[in-house]
Amino acid sequence: MPSFLAARALLPTGWAEDVLVESDAAGDIVAVTPGTAAPAARRLAGHVIPGVPNLHSHAFQRAMAGGAERRSPAGQDSFWTWRETMYRFVALFSPEDAEAVAAQLYAELLEHGFTAVAEFHYLHHQPDGTPYTDPAEMAKRHIAAARRAGIGMTMLPALYRHGGIFGKPPHEGQRRFLNDLDGFSRIVQGVRAAAGEDPQVAVGLAPHSLRAVTPDMLRALSGFDGPIHIHAAEQPKEVAECLAATGARPVRWLLDHMPVDARWVLIHATHLDDGEVADLARSGALAGLCPTTEASLGDGIFRLPEFLGAGGRFGIGTDSHVGTAPAFELRQLETSQRLRDHARAVATAEQNPHPGRTLLDAALAGGAQASGRRLGAIAPGMRADLVELDDTHPLLLGRAGDALLDAWVFSGQGNPVRSVVCGGKAVVEAGRHVHAMAIRDAFGVAMRRLLQ
């Protein structure tokens, strides 16, 4: 049974010293014992925090990160011109490419302290739109990549049927994504079979957005007993279209027409009116915030103070993967609030004056809720997902406890993550993924093909 001895660890009760974390063969924590000396355990000399769940990923977009910045000839660039670029790019991926790019991404996520990823997966079919012989081929490639990298996964096959609200014909660039409910069921079945009893893999559902599915389709999925993720209110134009078509803004429409509760994750939820803020918070659903992507795409700034004030819950995701580090997602989330409000320490809670700790706690709890898995805390019954921050790193030197979390989240560009344990297995050592070279080589082959 793998066991780890953390010099300091963040437990549900707070920071503790000399913490022995024991896990079983399946990778679940079976015992957490502070104040011990266990010479046989592997020693983690720094500050150990729970691995952070990443609640929103489109893995293939890692290959576009930094490659879709060029101004388009048509004039003013926006999310919508970016999406055109993405549609052209998505046509290029073979299953091998998708797996290689996802493995590279997942290794990078682990190196920065993410230990689980919710993969919002819509790249289902061949480039001409025909399903692969195995309709779950592409989803399985992502599961294989997660296993290769050793990251936990919630696979979220996406239902994508239309090209606009509600029921507009799809765009040609969307043909690899499209399914009716029957085709979608076949993919979900294939994914379930591939996940099997693996404690590192869970399955959820992802109706893509109100642009991509009809109310009937949403209702058909809404009885699912597990995570349901949906994009909502990322862009003002999307809000305007929904309002014109339905008389309601997207988040309002969801709240009024669907049984939105703690199973649901509304990805982005950037553009909310006061009533939506209050009612989304009250619903128990999560806001799935992707701060660096939302900044890159010019989406807008989430209403964090009002949402937290209403008791809202959120988690963080890296979405298009222009950022791949939990510390930077949390930093961008908080600093965008500061830029708008001319204030500091926006996200602190009554009980804790450290925004680094406050944001991390929220991301751990929210990410766990979004994953449909038992994780996000160093406690018995949770996955043994541990991130060791090197407290001798120049960014953290001399800091301890919650003040060290502030320094991690809010300062510098270096990466003080020294080692990462995921499901009881060491996957990052001395800051490097244990298979970094081999995964990078396969990524290089894929990138040469994709960018040729």
Next chain:
Amino acid sequence: MPSFLAARALLPTGWAEDVLVESDAAGDIVAVTPGTAAPAARRLAGHVIPGVPNLHSHAFQRAMAGGAERRSPAGQDSFWTWRETMYRFVALFSPEDAEAVAAQLYAELLEHGFTAVAEFHYLHHQPDGTPYTDPAEMAKRHIAAARRAGIGMTMLPALYRHGGIFGKPPHEGQRRFLNDLDGFSRIVQGVRAAAGEDPQVAVGLAPHSLRAVTPDMLRALSGFDGPIHIHAAEQPKEVAECLAATGARPVRWLLDHMPVDARWVLIHATHLDDGEVADLARSGALAGLCPTTEASLGDGIFRLPEFLGAGGRFGIGTDSHVGTAPAFELRQLETSQRLRDHARAVATAEQNPHPGRTLLDAALAGGAQASGRRLGAIAPGMRADLVELDDTHPLLLGRAGDALLDAWVFSGQGNPVRSVVCGGKAVVEAGRHVHAMAIRDAFGVAMRRLLQ
């Protein structure tokens, strides 16, 4: 004579291949020859760009980075509560501490691609406000730190006399900063003597802000034949106070009462009205933008599209050093614009659709102007400051030329800077400063003293 052979280099005429860069013993470039094979030259196998000048640093604040995030008991935090924390912290520094912290900072800046720093230096005196035996003691410690790290420096002794606009009594926390013109002159003389003929060190002047100096003092400094840096319009409250006291906003006051021209750098210039945007651009002065600090402190978002549209010039600085990388300053600058405007590729120029390249070009030219030194381009007569980006790094793989700069500026958290040459000397190899360990050890000693 040191010589370097770059596989690809960004020259004033654009990207070129197999570029031989030869420098003299003083560290100036004497010849740049594309399309050569020089087996005796040191080979830089990646993409080589000019070293980036950092136009705004308060080095001691590196020791506070990430340590001033805690919410203050008084309630809503802001720039002004942060400043109180800074005043308490500034009392702790010995000259040895200041030198050790600055050396660590400068090594980190080099590791991320900055090769020159304009040190806006106001920490002059002993903790009780008495000058050191050598009144330039602290300034000289910063010059020593720059020499130790091997970074180029423009030392900007700051004139700080008052605690509010114009002529209010100083705050007790400011006593280490305060000088009259005579005391200030002694410091400037000491700095000039220490700089001597060193081509790596230049000297400028820094009247701190309209809060800290009187109009007479500013006039006394305004004839200086070199860089003049001043903080202006960082915070709305500062604008309101200036307006109340003078009838003009701070940038307007400077434009109307001082000979503001290309010597001048207005640090932040965050809060500008339309007339200030146009007239600051027309003046030839620089906006000294510090995007990650401005986000951390909740200053606000610079009006970049209007300023560039009016022909304005800017450079970038890391100020409080919550960020230490040129790529991240440029990313934050552009993405804040995107968040405000719901747009992308905001900073592209007519002649170049790549925002990474456009922003880098501006930062190189602006940083050079702010430094009073010959740098910012790979060309004869310039300092031999070269930054090699590893184009086999997973963030840059498969990208080339301006598209590679986009990927560097806009994607990921890794650092693809492989080697850095400053003034003809290799100071970073394989991503690490050549004296990283020794500099870090001294930094650790200082941090333990400062944070005890």
